[in-house]
Amino acid sequence: MSETEALLGDLRAEGDELDGLVAGLGGAEWRTATPAPGWSIAHQIAHLAWTDERAVQAVEDPQGFADEVRRAWTAPEAFVDEGAERGAAEPPEALLELWRAGRERLLRTLAAQPPRARLPWYGPPMSVMSMATARLMETWAHGQDVADALGVRRAPTARLRHVARIGVRARGYAYAARELEPPAEEFRVELTGPDGELWPYGPKDAAQRVTGPALDFCLLVTQRAHRDDLAVRAEGADADRWLDIAQAFAGPPGKGRAPGQRDGGTARGSVAGGGAAGNRAGGAP
Incomplete structure (x- = not known):
């Protein structure tokens, strides 16, 4: 295949x-x-x-x-x-x-x-x-x-790898959509898949990095959760800024979702989240 x-x-x-x-x-x-x-x-x-x-x-x-x-x-x-x-x-x-x-x-x-x-x-x-x-x-x-x-809790699958990958690759677009200059340096992104496997992206020796559960990262970049409700962490000022604006979809920036809109999950405080994002639905075309 x-x-x-x-x-x-x-x-x-x-x-x-x-x-x-x-x-x-x-x-x-x-x-x-x-x-x-x-x-x-x-x-x-x-x-x-x-x-x-x-x-x-x-x-x-x-x-x-x-x-x-x-x-x-x-x-x-x-x-x-x-x-x-x-x-x-x-x-x-x-x-x-x-x-x-x-x-x-x-x-x-x-x-x-x-x-x-x-x-x-x-x-x-x-x-x-x-x-x-x-x-x-x-x-x-x-x-x-x-x-x-x-009110259904879906079990995360390995298909999240595709969502995570497009979220990482769309980093530059997230900045461009806001008319911002993206950082010149690459970040290291290390995500933990549903089965515990590590999903790495970017150079291993990058000075700035993002880590956390793949599910939480996918919720973040599709703007289905506020980062305060997720266990995604950034090391470095630019990486931290990216998590505030990340989007995996084309189109205008979404407003994202307010913190505290989800229960359960894997996060800081409450967890993984719901709310409106780009063009209401959180994923413009």
């Missing part, structure tokens, strides 16, 4: 896990509020369906997607919400089928691309692997909102 096939398998598994949370919900339950202000469970699934559709469009109709991007940046704080609102207005059964069909189409589309293809997106162009990783990251992050709304 190639690396791309394995990643697409993980993307499928992430979608299937979230599908299992919502498939049996009644109509009224789809309107349950999630930690993202103004977004119900229906909004969360509608957003994923909308973003999967945009990802397919980026591959199959680059010019049409470029037009979409231009329209989006005329109202950067609203276009994601508008897409979610349209989808959430659909009957739950129709929305669920739309999301399922879109997931399958996205998987087929990405699997058919040349490994070195570069795909346009709302931020910098991405490789096929990066696009698949971004879709997995968003599925996991919005799935966290759904799980929080339903």
Whole structure:
């Protein structure tokens, strides 16, 4: 199995896990509020369906997607919400089928691309692997909102490695999104995976570093938790500053979530968290 096939398998598994949370919900339950202000469970699934559709469009109709991007940046704080609102207005059964069909189409589309293809997106162009990783990251992050709304504690999986990796690699983008100059030096990031394995990123001898549970780091970079509620630690002023602004998603910076919004977890004080992030949902496209 190639690396791309394995990643697409993980993307499928992430979608299937979230599908299992919502498939049996009644109509009224789809309107349950999630930690993202103004977004119900229906909004969360509608957003994923909308973003999967945009990802397919980026591959199959680059010019049409470029037009979409231009329209989006005329109202950067609203276009994601508008897409979610349209989808959430659909009957739950129709929305669920739309999301399922879109997931399958996205998987087929990405699997058919040349490994070195570069795909346009709302931020910098991405490789096929990066696009698949971004879709997995968003599925996991919005799935966290759904799980929080339903009071479900999800068991972390090794698929978090993909979320962690994109969070580390998006360091420069987090600064650029705020019109800040990123530090010239790399950081060392050492995360502990769900099975206790160490996931290292960056040079071993870096002067500044970030350490902690992979789950907490993923909650942080997807802005599903305030760092005060997480056991992620920084050594060095620049690394500390990064944890305040980290985001794994393209688009404008999110407001993040207030401290103390989660119970349980692995953190300083309370722990791992919920709340609104970029464009309400915490993961702009």
